[in-house]
Amino acid sequence: MARLSLKNIIGQKDGIRSVIQSLVEQSGACVYIEDDTGKILFGDGQHTNQFEYAVKLNEIQIGLVKGDEKAIVIADLLNYLSKKEAEKKKLGTEILNLYQEINLIFNFSEKLAQTIDAPSIGAITLNEARHVIKASNGVVILWDESKKKLEVIGNSEELFFEEHTINNNLQVLLKILFNGRSEIVSDTALLVETAIILPVVKSLIYSSLKVNSRVVGAIILATNEAEYYTAADLKLLTTLALQSSAAIESALLYEKNIREAKESEEAMRRIYEVTGKFVPYEFIKSLGHNVITDVKLGNQVEKIVTVLFSDIRGYTTLSEKMSPEENFKFVCAFNARMGPAIRKHNG
Numbered sequence: 001m002a003r004l005s006l007k008n009i010i011g012q013k014d015g016i017r018s019v020i021q022s023l024v025e026q027s028g029a030c031v032y033i034e035d036d037t038g039k040i041l042f043g044d045g046q047h048t049n050q051f052e053y054a055v056k057l058n059e060i061q062i063g064l065v066k067g068d069e070k071a072i073v074i075a076d077l078l079n080y081l082s083k084k085e086a087e088k089k090k091l092g093t094e095i096l097n098l099y100q101e102i103n104l105i106f107n108f109s110e111k112l113a114q115t116i117d118a119p120s121i122g123a124i125t126l127n128e129a130r131h132v133i134k135a136s137n138g139v140v141i142l143w144d145e146s147k148k149k150l151e152v153i154g155n156s157e158e159l160f161f162e163e164h165t166i167n168n169n170l171q172v173l174l175k176i177l178f179n180g181r182s183e184i185v186s187d188t189a190l191l192v193e194t195a196i197i198l199p200v201v202k203s204l205i206y207s208s209l210k211v212n213s214r215v216v217g218a219i220i221l222a223t224n225e226a227e228y229y230t231a232a233d234l235k236l237l238t239t240l241a242l243q244s245s246a247a248i249e250s251a252l253l254y255e256k257n258i259r260e261a262k263e264s265e266e267a268m269r270r271i272y273e274v275t276g277k278f279v280p281y282e283f284i285k286s287l288g289h290n291v292i293t294d295v296k297l298g299n300q301v302e303k304i305v306t307v308l309f310s311d312i313r314g315y316t317t318l319s320e321k322m323s324p325e326e327n328f329k330f331v332c333a334f335n336a337r338m339g340p341a342i343r344k345h346n347g
Contacts, residue, residue, distance in 0.1 A: 004089060006035045006055055006063035009081050010042060016081065017042065020074060029070035033078070035063045043067075057082045100132070108243055118142070118251040122154025125219060125244040130156065133205070133233045135221035142209070142217035142248070143178065153217075153248075172196065178215045182207035182238045184229045197222065205229040207241035211249040219244070268293070308342070 010017050010033065020042060024031050032043025033055075041063070053075030055063040062082065065075035111124050122140035130138055140154035150173065172194055176185075185204045191197045197204070204222040208215050219241050223229075275292045284292055287299050312318075312334060319327050 004057055004062070004082065004086055006033070006078065006082070007039075007041055009078065009085055020077070023074060023077070027070050027073065029067060029074070031065060031067035031071045031074050033063060033065050033074070036061060055079055055082060057086055105239060105243065108240060112243065112247045116251050116254050118248050118255065119153045121244055121247050121251055125240055126154045126156065129219060129221060129237055129240050132236050133221055133229070134223060134227070135205075136201075136224040138219070138221040140209075140217065140219045140244075142252075143174075143215070176206075178208060178218065180208050180210060180213070180215050182234055182241065184234055186228050200224045202226050203228050205233055205237055207234070207237045209241050209245040209248060211245050216245065216249060216252075306347075308347075310338070 010020070020031075020033075023029075033041045035041055051067060051069055051071055053065045053072050054061050055065060055075060055078045063078070065071045065078065067074075108124075108128050111128070112121060115121055115124065122142075126138050126140055129135070135156075137156040139152055139156070141150050141152055143149075144151050150170070172190070173196065176191075183206060185191070185206070188197060188201050188204060191204075192199050192201070201222045202224060204220055206218050206220040209217040209219065219237065221229075221237065271293070272291060279292055284290070284295060286301055286303065287295055288301070289295050289299075318330070322330060
């Protein structure tokens with residue numbers, strides 16, 4: 001919020017100067033007004049300055065009313081007007097911040113709706129956060145329950161930590177970042193001592209990523225400048241974290257479903273390959289199916305078939321000299337020679 005000056009109050013278009021002039025004339029007071037630099041804003045400064053009355057705003061002096069004992073009336077008026085003007089500016093700032101927050105949420109929601117990829121969501125969240133909150137760098141980390149480690153899914157070009165160190169200090173990080181809260185950390189000594197962050201970091205701010213009271217990660221912003229974060233910054237970061245948490249959870253669930261579907265498909269493919277070695281496709285097809293998994297217990301058809309019985313001379317003696325694997329390969333080699341001849345005659 002811009003600094004409020006006594007000059008702005010006296011020079012307002014709603015006639016404050018005229019009101020002061022009228023009060024001075026009616027009371028017969030000798031008054032002149034100075035700003036905090038000593039510049040005269042009202043009066044000629046040639047009257048007596050036996051009395052001085054400060055005009056303050058939030059305990060900070062923004063000017064003086066000088067003159068005789070009647071000058072206190074003007075000082076009280078200016079103090080009252082300063083207070084009201086400050087309240088009006090504060091209200092205007094709060095309304096503007098609220099509008100910016102609503103606009104941020106709307107735009108952010110649109111961007112999140114366009115992706116279903118966790119790293120992309122992390123990058124969007126980080127970019128949006130750095131757009132509205134001053135930060136030298138930032139990172140989005142997730143807790144991988146299966147691997148029991150932290151993973152970075154989004155980070156700025158310049159990291160404020162050594163990536164390999166975050167999993168070497170899990171207990172410290174989990175205690176600080178995964179407590180389910182959003183906080184401003186102005187004292188970074190512990191994080192620097194444990195080598196989690198670089199010494200150049202002066203302050204950081206973080207918000208936990210939560211889904212149904214379960215902490216899944218955190219978004220962290222840091223600054224290298226001697227400028228601390230505010231409650232307004234924390235509120236904005238928390239808003240972004242709340243929205244991105246659900247999106248990241250959905251993305252991870254989607255990735256899990258895709259992964260499980262691929263694994264299931266791969267398992268079925270292997271089953272087909274294995275069963276194909278022992279149950280010919282022609283047999284399955286004769287039952288009216290394309291794959292063995294479609295065959296149900298009790299499926300049957302009646303057909304006239306010709307069965308070929310053949311023997312390998314001396315097989316027993318040969319098999320006793322071979323391992324099970326060699327036996328299997330030997331039989332497969334025999335079938336590889338017999339198979340084409342049988343198929344040639346529609347077998």
